[in-house]
Amino acid sequence: MYSVLIIGAGASGLVSAIILARRGKRVAILEKNSKVGKKLLATGNGRCNITNRKITLDKFYSQNPKFIEKVLDGYSFYSIKEFFNSIGLILTEEKEGKIFPISLQALSVVELLEYECKRLGVDIFCNSRVESVKKFKNRYRVEFNNSSLESKNLIIATGNISAPQLGGVDDGLEFARSLGHTIITPYPSLVQLTSPMANLKKISGVKISSRVTLRLKDKIIEKRGDILFTNYGISGLAILDISRFVVEELKYKKEVILTVDLIPNLSKDRLRAILNRRDRPLEIILQGLINKKIISFILDSKIENIIRNIKFFKFRIDGTRGFKGAEIATGGVDTREINPKSLKSKKHKGLYFTGELLDVDGNRGGFNLHFAWVCGLRVGKSI
């Protein structure tokens, strides 16, 4: 008889299993995929950006920010480092405080987590998609593959619906709903954006280092980094970073304008001076500054208009590439119904929710996995 059942052998599920098993609990994990940690293997482009040295609250979002503060309280980068060292994984730091396994292989993370589970006697049932969760008095019954298991404690660690091609499903949201929890509608985030603009094919494939700005009613969001023009719209790291805010706007508007600085390293005055030299045809001067494919989009008879087109290139956005293109889903189980210290449901004894399934999402840079690991550690200690 298991004292804890976990649905989902992803980031948070595997960590909670390890901590629980170390404390002597009999644990089983049910995983629908044929292997554990399928999404984890794809993280950080196959290198797994495990966490970030600088974990600060402004990197996370929720309808209930106080919840994040309480969950993360006392769990810094060092807590995650200590945990991973304890399973034999050594970490290394790259730019912007991003932390990776020193092997630079997500596979190391998954295989060491799996090994530790097995070493501690955790039973992992793969190819076992839980179809329903039922509560009887003080027990939970999970049904899968025409059989079922029961336990006093149940952790729902199923993740959210981002990246369905890597196994993202809404099963966890359905289980939570069936148990009376409120669901905040998920939206894709850290996602590529689509545009209705004509002639995108002409600039498709052009990648530049840029500054992208989104003007909101009460603030201006600005992100720097690579952007990539595509035949559907726009992608690249700066776009993924700003996508969360664009998606928020698209809930109320049909279209959102992103202002792209096509040459952020050149001031307007410097640009003006170069263009005013007029020692060569304008197209040739521009070719010395910018990718040739963009020139037809910015060319004008007036120098001031060209400067405006370069420094404030207006890119119209009308949607996203959806959950398939998203690294993360916003929304999820309403955290007002969850205890932040234990991740326990306030509605049912013995029921816990972790990771992306909760209404918490973070920036790129290791923050989403950080949150998932911390959930795993907290649940592991609290049951």
Ligand SMILES: Cc1cc2nc3c(=O)[nH]c(=O)nc-3n(C[C@H](O)[C@H](O)[C@H](O)COP(=O)(O)OP(=O)(O)OC[C@H]3O[C@@H](n4cnc5c(N)ncnc54)[C@H](O)[C@@H]3O)c2cc1C
């Ligand atoms: C391409 C990509 C790259 C990313 N890179 C990074 C990165 O570098 N750094 C970072 O911090 N974050 C990254 N993320 C986000 C990160 O992967 C997630 O935030 C994290 O995995 C969430 O952990 P979790 O435990 O909530 O769920 P998951 O890790 O998604 O695990 C959930 C598990 O539950 C299983 N499951 C679901 N439903 C059922 C069911 N009914 N029965 C049985 N099993 C079920 C799933 O198959 C899955 O294995 C990336 C995401 C993507 C898509």
